Amino acid sequence: MSASERTSDVRALLDSSYRAALQAVAPARLLAPFLTGPRPDFVLxxxxxxxxxxRAALDTYRGxxxxxxxxxxxxxxxAPGGTDVWPGSHPIPDEHSARAAEQALARVRALPQGAQLLVLVSGGGSALLSAPWGVTLAQKQTLTGELLRAGADIGEINVIRKHLSQVKGGRLAQATRAQVRALIISDVIGDDPSVIASGPTVPDPSSFAEALSLLDRYGLSxxxxxAHLTAGVRGDLAETPKAGELTHTQNTIIGSxxxxxxxxxxxxxxxxxxxxxxxxxxxxxxxxxAGFHASLVQSVRSYGTPFQGPLVLLSGGEATVTVRGDGQGGRNQEFALWLLQALGERGVxxxxxxxDGIDGNSEAAGAFLTPDSHxxxxxxxxxxxxxxTRxxxxxxxxxLGDALITGPSGHNLNDYRALWVES
Incomplete structure (x- = not known):
């Protein structure tokens, strides 16, 4: 087999592993085992x-x-008949996100005591469902952008979002008299339901004081x-609901x-x-x-430790990037480029x-490396x-012709990294 044929084969294998994994854990498949119990009166x-x-839920609960x-x-x-679709914006909320949140709040507030509300939550919900509190939408947009550029992780961003929102940090569930059942696909490290989409149906362990301290940590004015967070610290504003307060709500993680x-x-x-x-x-x-993965690749190649090749190293989680330039890309392509930089001529x-099929502000989902990339x-x-640098x-x-272009996957389960390594 020629080098080009081998490159094509291994690249195709890694590509197929990504696509097949996403198909195997498609939202409808993850949801199906949990569509039991009382018929809901409304699905959000x-x-x-x-x-x-x-769509999967309404295949079961028709009408x-x-x-x-x-x-x-x-x-x-x-969407099925009887369903309203209000697209929002991600990762920065916009007026469409605000209107969507208004609609959601109006619908759940209208449900009577004893009604059943099914809430289906997935990553990106923080920006898509945005009901600013204490700030304007434009101010929240600016702050979210500043936090992303400063390298704040999703948990930190969500602490601030929760205390500037009418829906996050358990406030959505607090707004309804219905019995709430939330089925959640996790896009955060550790699968903490209070962090996913800023936990709109989950008691919130964070505080106004913590949110304020994060602004200080990242030097944001x-x-x-x-002013809003300071009023909360003084006790002039109600805190997000805490453990034991949302007794009418059940939250279940169904995918990660x-x-x-x-x-x-x-x-x-x-x-x-x-x-x-x-x-x-x-x-x-x-x-x-990338530096850690490069060291592991070199160890497997040189010493056969901690693993004997050939094998594929799989890893997930969520990287961050402190943005200092004005280029295009995202954390996955940045990881791949740092890995290339670390390994140099002896690539992988x-x-x-x-x-989710979208990496940062680019059209790509991510990127491939091959041994001859350098x-x-x-x-x-x-x-x-x-x-x-940019x-x-x-x-x-x-x-280089090595961008992976898939378009939005309609899913979000964090990052996917696969490295083929031979001893």
Whole structure:
């Protein structure tokens, strides 16, 4: 087999492992075992998987009215009759997100005592369902953008969001007299339901004081937000509901990054390929994660430790990127470019991609690496370090022909990394 044929085969294997894993844990499949119990009187779905989750639920509960809040730009916005679809914006909320939240609040507030409310939650819900409190929508947009650029992780961003919102941090559930059953697909490390989509149906352990301290940590002025949070610290505003307060609500995690990685492992095993799941809780800067993975690749190659090759190393979680440039890309392509930089001429077969099909501000879901990526980049005059300085990994991999383009997946289960390593 020629080098080009081998590259094509391994790249296709990694690509197929990603797509097959997403198909195996499609929202409808994750949801099906949990569609039991009382028939709901209303179904509210929001997040990147809102529409596939709602369609699956209404296949079981035909005729139940519903409201879906998917990302604007979702290719297929069709929904069963009796369902309203109000697309919102992600990752920065906009006026569509605010209108969607108004609709959701109006519908759940109108439900009588004893009614059954089914809430279907998936990643991205924080931005898609946005009801600003104490700040204007424009001010919240600006603050969210500043937090993302400063490198705040999703948990930290959500602490602030919860205390500037009428729906997050358990306030959505607090707004209804109905019995609430929430089925949740996790897109956060650790699968804490109070963090996923900022926990609209979950008691909130965070506080106004914690939110205010995060603004200090990242050096953000945000005067209007500060004034609101300070009023909360003084006790002038009601805190988010705490443990024991939402007794009419049940929250269940039905899918996570771990499930995605296990599906990929099963796919590879069926093809006779050994794989190891390194973990689903990797966090931190993409450059640091890439450095760790590069060290592991080198150890397997040189010493056969801690694993004997050939095998595929699988990992998940969610990297972060402190943005200092004005380029295109996202955390998965940034990880891949740092991995290329770390390994240099002795490269590796790898795929790093977001399970939602969108990586940052690029059109790609992620990027591939091959052992000759460094040599091909040199031939084209592409300097990885220069692209990293600009946070321009998207343009680097597009020029190299190694961007993974899938379009929105209608799902969100964190990051997917697969590295083929031989001893």
């Amino acid at each position: 779905a929001f997040g990147k998987a809102a529409l596939p989750m709602l 139940v009215p519903g409201l879906a809040v998917p990302p604007r730009g979702t290719p297929d916005l069709s 945000a005067p209007e937000a500060r 990054n771990r499930v995605l990685l296990e599906a990929a492992q099963a796919f590879l095993a069926a093809r006779g390929v050994r794989s190891v799941i390194l973990g689903d809780t990797f966090a931190g800067e993409a450059c640091d994660l 077969y790898a795929l790093s991609a977001g399970s 040599a091909r980049a040199q031939t084209l005059g592409l300097n990885p370090r220069e692209f990293l 946070n321009d990994s998207g343009r680097f991999f597009a020029a």
